[in-house]
Amino acid sequence: MTSRPSVSGHVVVLGAGYAGAHAARGAREGGVQVTVVDPSGDHGFLPRLAGVAAGRSSLGDARAALEDLVDVDVARHVAERVDVARHEVILAGGGRLSYDALVVTVGAATHWPDVPGLRRHATSLRDAEDALRLRATLPRTGSLVIVGGGSTGVQLAAELGRARPHLAITLVEEADRLLPAEPASLASAAGRLLRDRDVEVLRGHRVRRVDAGGVDLDGPARRRDGTVLWVGGWQAQGDALLREATTRDGRLVVGRHLEVLGAPGVFAAGDVAAHRDLFGQPLSMSAQIALQAGRVAGANAAALVTGRRRRTARLLELGRVLDVGGGRGVGRIGPVPLGHLGTDRVVPLLHLSVDLRHLWKLGGARAVIEHAPGRDVGVTATVGATGTRLRAVG
CATH class of the missing domain: 3.50.50.60 (FAD/NAD(P)-binding domain)
Structure with a gap:
């Protein structure tokens, strides 16, 4: 080429x-x-993957062809x-x-660390196909072990806890608290929300081995059975x-x-x-x-x-918001935590505003109208011998 x-x-x-x-x-x-x-030539909306995996959102929410957002050539x-x-x-x-x-x-x-059986028996959550494969798997399993208590793990566990109340969900984090990169108050709010949705949280546990039936851990909780999802970094x-x-x-x-x-x-x-x-x-x-x-x-x-003048990058971390479905979420604006005393209801609105601003800056009003979350686009997923086949409908 x-x-x-x-x-x-x-x-x-x-x-x-x-x-x-x-x-x-x-x-x-x-x-x-x-x-x-x-x-693929697709732009993926990674914060929406948990909603897709839980069945709250469609494939169309998780990705869009880049040409639909920006007027550029795409080489696949x-x-x-x-x-x-x-x-x-x-x-x-x-x-x-x-x-x-x-x-x-x-x-x-x-990041796949050198844990026996990890690559063979665990799956991850990085794109729309991963989310749909997980969604197709859930009806066939009674329990799910999510390894990694960062933002992806917390969001996914909370979404699935609400959408699949009969699914036994365990969230394992090696550090002594959830969201280890965030303030302790945010970790505390996330823990309460997960307890409200009957998610078992194990902190301070390292995964020693993964097999087809679950994980072996160090610490007091030696074993948890279930389908294993690795979101450990x-x-x-x-x-x-x-x-x-x-x-x-x-x-x-x-x-x-x-x-x-x-x-x-x-x-x-x-x-x-x-x-x-x-x-x-x-x-x-x-x-x-x-x-x-x-x-x-x-x-x-x-x-x-x-030949024009370049500008200095002035990058600013403004906070973090995690929409976990059901009109609730956890996050922070600067150092101010959200998730206590009703502020958890504000987070989904903040998350939506950030999402829409992202679309607006890429493709203006058309991108917002066509790719805002919750569009009426369905998806079917069938699992065969060669893996999951995806087909958008609607």
């Missing part, structure tokens, strides 16, 4: 997630040709590595795509794409303009990048940081190509 850059230059974006979609929009507004390389390919010297992306199968500037936003993959793999670049735990180290250190002409944003806030402190992986950084990285890539 070869590219044909326009006279204004050609920016290539790797990945169609939150950072990638906003990078594409930022670069497009800079007046350059933009090509997004992504295997896997990017294997970047040849920085030649300004080319090497694609699976041997194709090459040239660029004038590149934005890497490939996100992070599920994510691992960036930026060093696999950019061998010349400086990385930290697989995340690409970037400068103030989000250009990758050791890779001229290459920018990075989202989970694959080691972002810092206004005070120089490391930022965790999150959608809000991804979309802020993506917009800056895309705009700066276009500015590099067209």
